[in-house]
Amino acid sequence: MTPIVEARGLRYRYDTGFEALRGVDFHLHPGESVAILGPNGSGKTTFLLHLNGILRGEGELRVCGLPPEPRHLREIRRKVGFLFQDPEDQLFRPTVLDDVCFGPLQAGLTRPAAESRAAQSLRQVGLHEGWERPPYQLSGGEKQRVALAGILAVDPEILVLDEPTTHLDPPARRHLAALLAGLPQAKIVVTHDTSFARLLCPRAVFFEAGRIVTDAPVADVMRLHHWES
Numbered sequence: 001m002t003p004i005v006e007a008r009g010l011r012y013r014y015d016t017g018f019e020a021l022r023g024v025d026f027h028l029h030p031g032e033s034v035a036i037l038g039p040n041g042s043g044k045t046t047f048l049l050h051l052n053g054i055l056r057g058e059g060e061l062r063v064c065g066l067p068p069e070p071r072h073l074r075e076i077r078r079k080v081g082f083l084f085q086d087p088e089d090q091l092f093r094p095t096v097l098d099d100v101c102f103g104p105l106q107a108g109l110t111r112p113a114a115e116s117r118a119a120q121s122l123r124q125v126g127l128h129e130g131w132e133r134p135p136y137q138l139s140g141g142e143k144q145r146v147a148l149a150g151i152l153a154v155d156p157e158i159l160v161l162d163e164p165t166t167h168l169d170p171p172a173r174r175h176l177a178a179l180l181a182g183l184p185q186a187k188i189v190v191t192h193d194t195s196f197a198r199l200l201c202p203r204a205v206f207f208e209a210g211r212i213v214t215d216a217p218v219a220d221v222m223r224l225h226h227w228e229s
C-alpha cells in the first residue's frame with residue numbers, strides 16, 4: 001500500500017537559526033491513526049505544519065503522493081484537514097452553518113450544494129440544531145465539533161489534530177475520541193492526553209529534539225518513555 005504521508009530526513013530551521021526538525025523519518029498508511037507524543041518544544045507542531053505546506057523544510061516529503069510544492073498546495077490543503085488546539089482560531093464566520101459552508105464554497109460548490117454538504121457534516125459530528133447561532137456562543141466541545149464539521153465538509157483524506165482536547169472537559173474529550181474513532185480518514189494526533197491517545201491510536205511515535213526516536217504500539221511508547229499522566 002502506498003503511504004499517505006512519507007517523510008525521510010525532514011529538517012527545518014526557523015529564522016532564529018533554531019533547528020526544530022533534525023531529520024524526521026515518518027510514514028502513515030491510508031486509514032491508519034498515529035499519536036504524536038513528546039515533550040514541549042520537541043518539534044511536533046513544526047512537523048504538522050509541513051503536512052499542509054505552511055512550512056517547507058529540507059529532505060523528502062510526500063503528502064497524498066504529492067511533494068508540497070506550490071503547484072500542489074491547493075490539492076494538498078484540500079486533502080489534509082487541520083484541526084487546531086483552539087477552535088477559536090478556526091471559526092470566523094457569523095453562523096455555525098456559514099462556517100461549515102466555507103470550505104465547500106471555496107471548493108466551488110453552489111450555495112445550496114455547500115449547505116447540504118455542511119448539513120451532512122454537522123449531523124455527522126452530532127450537531128443537529130443551532131446552525132444559525134454564532135460560533136462564539138457555543139461551548140468549547142461544540143466549537144471543536146463545528147471546526148471538525150468544517151474540515152469533514154471538504155472530504156479530506158487525512159485528519160491532522162494538534163492537541164485537540166486541551167480546551168475540552170472530560171465528557172467532551174470522550175465524545176471527540178468516539179467521534180474520531182468512527183471516521184475512516186487517516187489521523188495524526190498530537191496530544192499530551194494519554195487516555196485520548198490510547199482510545200484513538202494503536203500506534204504512537206515519540207518526538208525528542210526534532211527527531212522521531214520511537215515508533216511502536218502506543219502502550220509500548222508510553223512505557224518506554226514513562227509517558228503517563
Ligand SMILES: Nc1ncnc2c1ncn2[C@@H]1O[C@H](COP(=O)(O)OP(=O)(O)O)[C@@H](O)[C@H]1O
Binds near residue numbers: 040
Ligand atoms: N515561529 C518560530 N520561530 C522560532 N522558533 C520557533 C517558532 N515556532 C517554534 N519554534 C521553536 O521550535 C521548537 C519546536 O517547537 P514546536 O514544533 O512548536 O514544538 P512542540 O509542538 O513539540 O511543542 C521550539 O524550541 C520552539 O521554541
Ligand SMILES: [Mg+2]
Binds near residue numbers: 045046
Ligand atoms: Mg505544539
